[in-house]
Amino acid sequence: MSTTFRITFLGTSAAVPTVRRNVSATLVAYQDLKWLIDCGEGTQRQMLRANLGFKNLTRIVLSHEHLDHILGMGGLLATMNMLQPVDEVVVYGNPTVIERVRQMTSYIGRSAQYHLHLQPIDAGLVFTHRQLECYAFPTLHRVKHSYGFVFQEKPRRRFLAEVATALGVPNGPERRLLLAGTSLQTPSGRLVHPDEVLGAEEPGKKLVYISDSAYFPELSTVAAGADCLISEATFLHADATLAAEAGHMTAVQAAMVARDAGVKMLYLNHISQRYAQCESLLLEEARPIFANTHLAHDFDAIEV
Ligand SMILES: [Zn+2]
Ligand SMILES: [Zn+2]
Incomplete structure (x- = not known):
């Protein structure tokens, strides 16, 4: 099978960075396009460390306004404004996200050739590129609007x-x-x-990204048949009550979504720093429910 998506995890920690894990950001490359899913503090430096250029990075989708998902936008856009690796960047997010990014970028002097578009989104189609469509779907979190994303290639x-x-x-x-x-x-x-x-006709590849969310069964409908599911799995099962209160999932719940959706592989992401000494427990809890589960680490690169 040929590669459709090249995915690099740039930040896999929840809420705060740790020595090994930065806050949320994932870079996806598809044909001649690259996009970021979320952009926590320090994301541009993570990209440099991962040897990923800024060329072709013209789309940034932001899941919600919590700072561990957007605080890197000011620095990243300032650098892109200065170096101009691309002519334009489009940033997508709910209206609150867009307003926060607008505030962050209000300090950046604009250079003439570089265009920044801040695009508020609802659930539904976000952008298309060649055979690819990106959709936002609502998640259940502690903000008014938070989104996960489906990247679906058309049948070919x-x-x-x-x-x-x-x-x-x-x-x-x-x-x-x-x-x-x-x-x-x-x-x-x-x-x-x-x-x-x-x-x-062969079905196109499908990549699903569940950003911050409490568990709800419809997530498996959204993720149905995905070639790869990346899901938040902030907590261990022992902290399931805390997870529900905070609007997050456990590794067990992420595995239930993967199993019920019939996906091909699951990557656990957005890991709480409280498990830094016992991260393997997340896999031990998830794998009996969904065997092909992996734990995402910063700088892991996968092909789908
Ligand atoms: Zn978060
Ligand atoms: Zn959040």
Whole structure:
């Protein structure tokens, strides 16, 4: 299977940074686009340490206004304004997030060639890019509006190169026309329809990111069939009451979502610093419920 998403965890700690884990940020690369999901304090330096350039970073989706998810925006946007690795950046978040980012960036002198767009969002479609669609879905947290994100690639049909060759389709731009759905005539006069040279429809890849949220069963509907689920798992089961009160999940609950959604793999994220000496317990609790569970660490890079 080919790689669709390249995901780098830049901050996997809840609320406060620790020596090993920075606060929330995840970078995803898809074709010629990169985007950040959340941007906690120190995210730009985490990107440098992960050897990730700012080139192609033109989208930033923010889950909610808690500072461990947005405080890195001022510094990151100041740097991007100065270095101009891209011409424009679009920041998406609920109206409170957008207002906080606007305040942070109000100190930055604007350079002419660089455009910053602050885009308030509701649940639903956030942006599209080539075959990709990004949707926001509501989570259950201690703020008015908090969102998780679904990154869904549209279904695609593979080009059957050998069939095309056998039908006499030249090896050139004609093939791109067929891929785009246009019929064409071969040099020998044979009319070739796209259906003859395209394979069966295959589902696109799906990546689901559950940001800060208490558990609720509908999360598994949102995550249904995902190739990869990244979920907050702030607490251990012993602290389940605390988790519910604080609007967070336990590792067990994240695993229940993964199991009920039938995802292919689960990464536990947004880990409380209180477990710094016993983090493996999160996996021990989750894996009996969903076997293919991993614990995200800062600078882990995965391909989906
Ligand atoms: Zn948080
Ligand atoms: Zn929060």
